Amino acid sequence: MIIDHRTSEASGRIQPTSANALTRRSFLQAGAAAGGGLLLSLSLPFAVRGAEAAGTTFAPNAFLRITPEGQVVLTMPYVEMGQGTYTSIPMLIAEELELELSQVQLEHAPPNEELYVNPLLGVQATGNSNAIRGAWQPLRQAGATARTMLVAAAAKGWNVDAASCRARSGEVFHEPTGRRLKYAELAAHATGMPIPVNVALKEPKDFRLIGTPAKRLDTPAKVNGTAVYGIDARPPGVKIATLAQSPVFGGRVKSVDDAAAKAVNGVRQIVRLNDAVAVVADHMGAAKKGLEALVIDWDDGQYEGLSTEAILGELEEATLYPGAVAQSVGDADSALPSAHTQLEATYHVPFLAHAPMEPMNCTVHARSDAVEIWVGTQAITRVQAAAAATAGVLLEQVTVHNHLIGGGFGRRLEADGAARAVEIAKHVDGPVKVVWTREEDIQHDMYRPMFFDRLSAGLDAKGMPAAWKNRFAGSSIIARWLPPAFNNGFDHDTTEGAIDLAYDLPNFHVEFTRVEPPGIPTAFWRSVGPSHNVFVTESFMDELAAAAKQDPVAYRLALLEKTPRAKAVLALAAEKAGWGQTLPERSGRGVSIQHAFASYMAQVAEVEVAKGGTVRVKRVVCAVDCGTVVNPDTVKAQIQSGIMFGITAALYGQITLKNGRVEQANFDSYQILRMDEAPEVEVHIVQNSESPGGLGEAGTSAIVPAVTNAIYAATGKRLRQLPVDSAALREPQ
Structure with missing residues (x-):
């Protein structure tokens, strides 16, 4: 399904030239003469015009092409990391181009921010649950434009009206005469047709593929082992390296005794860097043994005394003072003192690691005048840029081969692993694959930030919210990763789920204070802002319902009159879950x-x-309205996956520091939800014709407060910090 990977050589714009006019005599010879086939150049957010290289031989365009064999090759600007992108996005092309899904092949896009920019992020990256959202209009437009050009080519060759021709299953038919031609036979001549403007897209009632369950195209290769992840890359002569980095962020290597490591059979060399030591060997086993044999004396640096408690204290202190106003509706300051009932609460959430099943890895061949990289990344242009800067070469001298990702969750939006691998590769003759051990992966992650929230609310005489205030502090990943998006002291990613709520709240005020933890790198983590904010918002809303002595579902429904889509999913989820039905003792919903x-x-x-x-957690019922559904199977799988990820965070997830060191090291101390702990999950999809929404992260953030609110219902104990403290829930003896 995925063909040879394209590389990163700079792709300059090629100006189009006119193809020879189509004649009856040459028409049937088009397939043999096509060479590269149909090369489409479309005015899209992440594509510019591709064109003929010479005569009827064409270079691949930014987006898709049709080969002489009739295969449609889609150059995918997004990466597959388990979310189903490599099935759902081809469905968009296949739908409008009138193909079977099996006729679409994929190749990874090379790094080129001009051609492959994510239209919703402004950079070439896969994240923020927006691959389908970003591709929805452009990819359908691409398919429809290609179909129109193919039909026009056939109509011209047959000397008939294009309206009498239809595309179906990779062929164009002339219905009155029954004549037909395959796309491969039309490809070269279609490139000479004028590119239509504003082609009509299919109406939802005419969809054949969109909205129907489709089996994942990448499943067979993943099952039979032929799928290639970053960690599977093995260029000829590759050596394997693993490394030890300073146990304290910002620390340095003082001295290394590597005699015992060099004596390990298979170890080839030891690479010492300022803050890390790598062992290069013939295989991973030898590299790990060599690593264990190293005796390293570290200079811990300025953060040697850093602790979780100190960082939390700094965040708590920050919420005592005004922050940047993220949203203000009405006058919460005036409404709060006069409210019938007043409530206050503080919440906080910990640092979280990504812990993907495929640990961080990157293979690099560093030469004096060029660098070649094999990796699985969510942000290929950032890898290319980081490698060029680290190696001291020009951007166009860096070739990046992107691969499938065995779990990203935001971790592979960062290029630190590639930069580190290049640092090591500069000392190695030939290619070297750098693999982080699980311990290095967890203890040198870039973590989901810690946050602290200070909330207050006022209820009127009927128990309904009269005022809501939230002031919270924590890291802004966007401020580092995409500085232009950090404006007026906050960014949308950090505040999503805390502002623009579905509820009708007459007096509402939210402030954010950016506080970067000393020495601790933070990064995107599956659902980022909502993973923190939805827990806080939905837990506090539950507190308001309890103070008003009202049912939590009924209380919320009363506040959703102006948001019918939110009200509909809440009503559906409550109905399907049997809300209100009696449960055993110490059980709750x-x-x-x-x-x-x-x-x-x-x-x-x-x-x-x-x-x-x-x-x-025994059972989870989810109702979702994500607009138009492309592949309902993927929708359900994404929600199920997100729920498991979120339950892990709710019950177990935390990264703590003592004496500047991360205390968690592997899955024994950074626990993941086990298979025998997984709940029954039901997913109910509300269908509508709105544009698609994102789902890769949504399930993760929504499940956490549902769990903690259920614990309150079961025990009467309100949890305002994560992970769940089992000791606090014990029944007194």
Whole structure:
């Protein structure tokens, strides 16, 4: 399904030239003469015009082409990391181009921010649950334009009206005479047709593929082992390296005794850097043994005394003072003192690691005048730029081969791993694959930020919200990663889920204070802002319902009259979950709703709390309105995956520091939800014709408050910090 990877050599714009006019005599010879086939150049957010190289031989364009064999090759500007992108996006092309899904092949896009920019991010990257959102209009437009050009070529060759021709299953038919030609036979001549402007896209009622369940195209290769991830790359002569980095962020190497490491069979060399030591060997086993044999004396630097408690204290202190106003509606300051009932609460969430099943890795061949890289990355242009800067070469001297990703969750939006691999590769003759051990992966991650929230609310005489205030502090990843998007002291990513709520709140005020933790690198983590904000918002909303002595679902429904899509998913989830039905002792149901990533979602979690405090999530019911659904199977799988990821964070997830060192090291101390702990998950999709919303991260953020609210329903104990503290839930003896 995925063909040879394209590389990163700079692609200059090629100006189009006119193709020879189509004649009856030459028409049937088009397939043999086509060479590269149909090369489409479309005015799209992430594509510019491609064109003929010479005569009827064409260079691949930025987006898609048709080979002489009739295969449509889509150059994919997004990466596949388990979310189903490599099935759902080809469905868009296949739908409008009138193909079977099996006729579409993919290749990874090379780094080229001009051609392959994500239209919703402004950079070439896969993230923010927006691959389908970004591709929805441009990819359908691409398919429709290609179809129109192919039909026009056939009509011209047959000397008939194009309206009498139809495209179907990779062929153009002339219905009155029954004549037909395959796309491959039309490809070369179609390039000479005028590119139509504003072609009509299909109406939803005419969709054949969009909205129907499609089996994942990448599943067979992943099952039979032929799928190539970054860690699978093996260029000829490759050596394997692993490394130890300073256990304290910002620390340095003082001295290294590598005699024992060099004596390990298979170890080829030791590479010492300022803040790390790498062992290069014939295979991973030898590299790990060599690493264990190293005796390294570290200079811990200025952060040697850093602790989680100190960072949390700094965040808490910051919320005592005004921050940047992210949103203000009405006058919360005036409404709060006069409210019938007033409530206050503080919440905080910890640092979280990504812990993908494929640990960080990057293969590099560094030469004096060029660098070649094999990696799985969510942001290929950033890898290319980081490699060029580290190696001291020009951008066009760096070739990047992108591969499938065995778990990204935002971690592979960063280029630090590639830069580190290039640092090591500069000392190695030939290609070297640098693989981080699980311990290095967890203890030198770039973490989901820690946040602290200070909330207050006022209720009127009927128990409904009269005022809502939230002031929170934490890191802004956007401020580092995409500085132009950090404006007026905040960014949308950090505040999503805390502002623009679905609820009708007459007096609403939210402030954010940026506080970067000393020495601790932070980065995107699956659902980022909502992973923190939805927990806080939906937990506090539950507190308001409890103070008003009202049912949590009914309380929310009363506040959603102006947001019918949110109200519909909440009502559906509650109905399907059997909300209100009796549960056994120390069992409870909790609810949450959210509007994030342009999708509406409600979840109901059913939990059981053992007398010893252990929490088991037994069942989750989710209702989602994500607009037009491309592949319902992928929608359900994404939500199921996000729920498991979110439950892991709710029950177990935390990164803590002591004496400047991350205390967690592997899955024994950074626990992941086990298969036997996984709940039953039901997903109910609300169909409508709105533009698609995002789903890769939505399930992760919505599940956390549903779980903690369910724990409150089961035990009467409100949890305002994560992860769940089982000791606090124990039944007194």
